[in-house]
Every structure is written in C-alpha cells, then in structure tokens.
Amino acid sequence: MEFNGFSEKTLEFLESIRQNNNKEWFEAHKDEYTNLILEPSRAFVEEMGEHLMALEPTINFAPKINQSLFRIYRDTRRMGANKLPIKHRIGIIFWQGRAKRLQSSSFYLHFSPDELFVAVGVRWFEKPMLDAYREYIKDDSKREKLAEILETITAKGYSIIEKGYKRYPRGFDKEMENVELSLYKGMATYKTLNPHLIEDGEKFIDTLYKIYEDMLPLQQFMYEVSLRVKDE
Numbered sequence: 531m532e533f534n535g536f537s538e539k540t541l542e543f544l545e546s547i548r549q550n551n552n553k554e555w556f557e558a559h560k561d562e563y564t565n566l567i568l569e570p571s572r573a574f575v576e577e578m579g580e581h582l583m584a585l586e587p588t589i590n591f592a593p594k595i596n597q598s599l600f601r602i603y604r605d606t607r608r609m610g611a612n613k614l615p616i617k618h619r620i621g622i623i624f625w626q627g628r629a630k631r632l633q634s635s636s637f638y639l640h641f642s643p644d645e646l647f648v649a650v651g652v653r654w655f656e657k658p659m660l661d662a663y664r665e666y667i668k669d670d671s672k673r674e675k676l677a678e679i680l681e682t683i684t685a686k687g688y689s690i691i692e693k694g695y696k697r698y699p700r701g702f703d704k705e706m707e708n709v710e711l712s713l714y715k716g717m718a719t720y721k722t723l724n725p726h727l728i729e730d731g732e733k734f735i736d737t738l739y740k741i742y743e744d745m746l747p748l749q750q751f752m753y754e755v756s757l758r759v760k761d762e
Contacts, residue, residue, distance in 0.1 A: 533573035535731030540566045545643040548618040556602075556616050563602065567620060571599055574734075575622060581739050582624050582637055585746055586753075589637070591624045597631070598623055618642055626749070627756045633659045635752035637742050638718075646725045648738060650745035651718030651752045653691060662758040664712060668701055673708040679747045680719070686744050688719045717752055719745050 543566045547556065556563070572593035579591035579598070591598045600621040604614065625636040633656055638649045655663060667673045680690055694715025698704065702712040721741055727734050742749075 531569065531573040531576075533570065533577040533731050533735070535734060536570050536574075536728040537566050538729055540570075540728065541641075541643045541725055543567070544618045544620070544641075547616050548643070551614045551616050551618070553615050567602070568599075571620065571622060575599065575624075578622075578735060578738065579624055581735060582742065585739075585743060586626055586749065589624050589626050590631075590634075626753050633759070634756055635749050637745075637749065639738065641725045641728050643725065646723040646727055647720060648723065648741050649718050649720035650742060650749045651691075652716050652756075653718045654716040655714075658759045659756065660715070662760070663714075663717065663755050664699055664701070666755045666758055667711055670707060673706070673711050676711055676717075676751055677708040679751055683719050683745060683748060688721050688741075688745065691716055691718050691720065717748070717755075719748050 543559075543562055546559070550556075575591055575593040575598040579589065582589045582591070593599065595601055600617070600623075602617055602620075604617050619640050619642040621638070621640040623631055623636050623638045625631040625634040627634040632654075633652060635652055636650070638653070640647050652659060667676060684690060691714070693710065693713040695713045698709060699712055702709050723737070727737060
C-alpha cells in the first residue's frame with residue numbers, strides 16, 4: 531500500500547476517541563480506526579523505514595502491532611496508569627539494536643489532535659540502560675562528545691528532555707566536566723510540530739527525514755550505549 535498521508539478525518543477521529551473514550555464506542559467505530567489509523571500507519575512504517583535505512587542501515591521496523599506500531603488499547607492495570615481504555619495519541623517507532631524497542635535508541639513519533647511529536651534517543655531508562663549510560667559517560671571524552679552533540683542539536687532548534695535527578699550518582703562529582711549529564715533519567719531530543727502535517731504524505735516524510743538526519747548523532751551515541759547493556 532502506497533503512503534499518501536493520513537486522511538483529513540484522522541485527527542477528527544482521534545478527537546472523537548478522546549470525547550467518547552470507552553470500548554463500546556470504539557468497537558462500534560472499529561472500521562474507522564482501521565481505515566483512518568491502522569492501514570495508513572502500516573504504509574507509513576514501510577515508506578519511512580526505507581528512508582531511515584539511508585541514515586541507519588541496521589534500523590528495525592515492521593508494520594505490526596507491538597513492533598513499529600503500538601496497541602490502541604491502553605494497559606490500565608499498571609499502578610498509576612491512565613485509566614482511559616483507548617489511546618487518542620498514535621505512536622510509531624523505528625528502533626536500532628536487539629534490546630526492547632523502548633530501551634533501544636530509536637526514531638520515534640506520535641501524533642494526536644494536539645501535536646506531532648518527533649524524537650530520537652531513549653526517552654526513559656530502565657535500570658540496565660541507566661547503568662550502561664552512566665558507565666559509558668564516566669569516560670571524560672564520552673561526556674564531552676555527548677555535550678557537543680546536544681549543543682549542536684539545540685542550536686538547530688531542537689529540545690532535550692529534562693533531567694530527572696538532583697543528586698549526582700555514585701562515581702560522579704561536581705568537579706567533573708559536563709557532570710550534569712549524569713542527572714538524566716533518559717536521553718532524547720525532540721521537536722513538536724503541527725499535527726496536520728501528517729495529511730501531506732510527501733511533506734510529512736521529507737520533514738521527518740530532515741529532523742531525524744539532524745538528530746542522528748544522538749541516535750548513534752545512544753546506540754553505542756545500548757550495546758553495553760548487560761543482560762539481566
């Protein structure tokens with residue numbers, strides 16, 4: 531299936547989910563979900579994935595649920611989880627490495643009626659990835675390299691996720707250059723755009739490619755970190 535963009539009705543449908551967030555309503559509108567979200571998402575993954583292979587030939591992608599696509603139903607069983615059963619935000623991921631897709635350095639995006647969010651990196655660390663990240667940036671040259679990458683990326687107008695910790699972890703102290711990099715709970719850069727961009731297939735692909743190309747140095751750095759994750 532050729533990707534020509536999402537329908538002009540796609541964001542309206544996601545807003546309808548937000549206003550009618552229950553399984554009964556969603557089941558009655560399952561065909562709209564398939565036509566407006568699922569099928570064009572599959573086509574997008576195929577086309578965008580082929581483009582991303584020009585940046586990273588080993589990138590992983592597959593137009594399937596629980597691979598590049600996320601389930602539309604939310605897991606409400608987790609403590610503190612959003613209890614609304616249906617997601618009105620559609621996420622798509624292209625990941626690099628053998629680790630779990632959310633713990634691998636990845637090209638990520640989601641769209642909703644409110645925004646198109648585009649990101650690269652790992653947005654939050656589970657313990658194995660956190661340990662690998664901290665161990666990797668104990669090296670002064672690696673911290674310097676990461677600091678330079680982030681400076682270049684922010685100079686191009688992109689944002690970096692906020693730090694998550696206030697105290698330096700073991701092995702780091704305030705006298706170290708770029709020690710603030712040890713305070714992150716994840717390491718990713720992002721940009722928010724007008725969600726209606728998804729409706730113009732060619733412009734959508736071209737815009738994402740340029741953004742991901744700009745963000746590529748962080749993708750590559752975090753992939754190097756992921757290679758050092760120890761098996762649990």
